[in-house]
Amino acid sequence: MSELTELYEEVRTCEKCILSQGRTHAVPGEGPENAEIMFIGEGPGFHEDRQGRPFVGAAGKLLEELLTSIGLSREQVYIANVVKCRPPGNRDPQPEEIDACRPYLDRQIELVRPHLIVTLGRFSMQRYFPGASISRIHGQPKRIGSVIYYPMFHPAAALHQPRWRTLVEEDMARIPELLAKLEDIEEEEEPMLGQAEQLSLF
Ligand code: SF4
Numbered sequence: 001m002s003e004l005t006e007l008y009e010e011v012r013t014c015e016k017c018i019l020s021q022g023r024t025h026a027v028p029g030e031g032p033e034n035a036e037i038m039f040i041g042e043g044p045g046f047h048e049d050r051q052g053r054p055f056v057g058a059a060g061k062l063l064e065e066l067l068t069s070i071g072l073s074r075e076q077v078y079i080a081n082v083v084k085c086r087p088p089g090n091r092d093p094q095p096e097e098i099d100a101c102r103p104y105l106d107r108q109i110e111l112v113r114p115h116l117i118v119t120l121g122r123f124s125m126q127r128y129f130p131g132a133s134i135s136r137i138h139g140q141p142k143r144i145g146s147v148i149y150y151p152m153f154h155p156a157a158a159l160h161q162p163r164w165r166t167l168v169e170e171d172m173a174r175i176p177e178l179l180a181k182l183e184d185i186e187e188e189e190e191p192m193l194g195q196a197e198q199l200s201l202f
Helices: 003-012 046-051 058-069 095-112 122-128 155-160 162-173 175-187
Strands: 037-041 078-081 116-120 142-144 147-152 196-198
Touching: 003 095, 037 095, 037 122, 058 155, 058 162, 078 095, 116 122, 116 175, 122 147, 147 162, 147 175, 155 162, 162 175
Parallel strands: 037 078, 037 116, 116 147
Antiparallel strands: 142 147, 142 196
């Protein structure tokens, strides 16, 4: 059993926060264990809670369409969430729930070691862009070392607000350019370490 699979088992039986009480299934995340791209959403919704899989409802369908539009499939990317259990009534996850669940996401990132981390929505954005407003910074990548962090609106927001759908589509369309940038980074003799750099690619 891989370390990631062991982590999934731990998540499925976790009772570290109150969200364990209302869940049908915890949703650890899924994707290739060495995925180059990781998408991080907010938390499971109704369908995700039922199936124990991330992004399987309407927002997931849109995410799949967006991936297809740039020549990727969901099987090629890793998909995780900030909290692994469904907040009741799809309310926002609370700070103490995000904190309780943080070690699982930290570990997933350590094990998968993605080079491009795409945050979907403001809760995952806060991990890497604390205090920022998603309306201002969506679509603006930041590089730290050999990893690029890229904030986008959550696909669910695009379903509810047609004007955000265009923004989500435009931001997704820039991902191939980021992947090309990653190839340049790999070729650098001495990759920058630990220092944040705002990338102006577009
Ligand atoms: S949300 Fe995270 S910390 Fe809370 S019970 Fe589920 S797995 Fe555990």
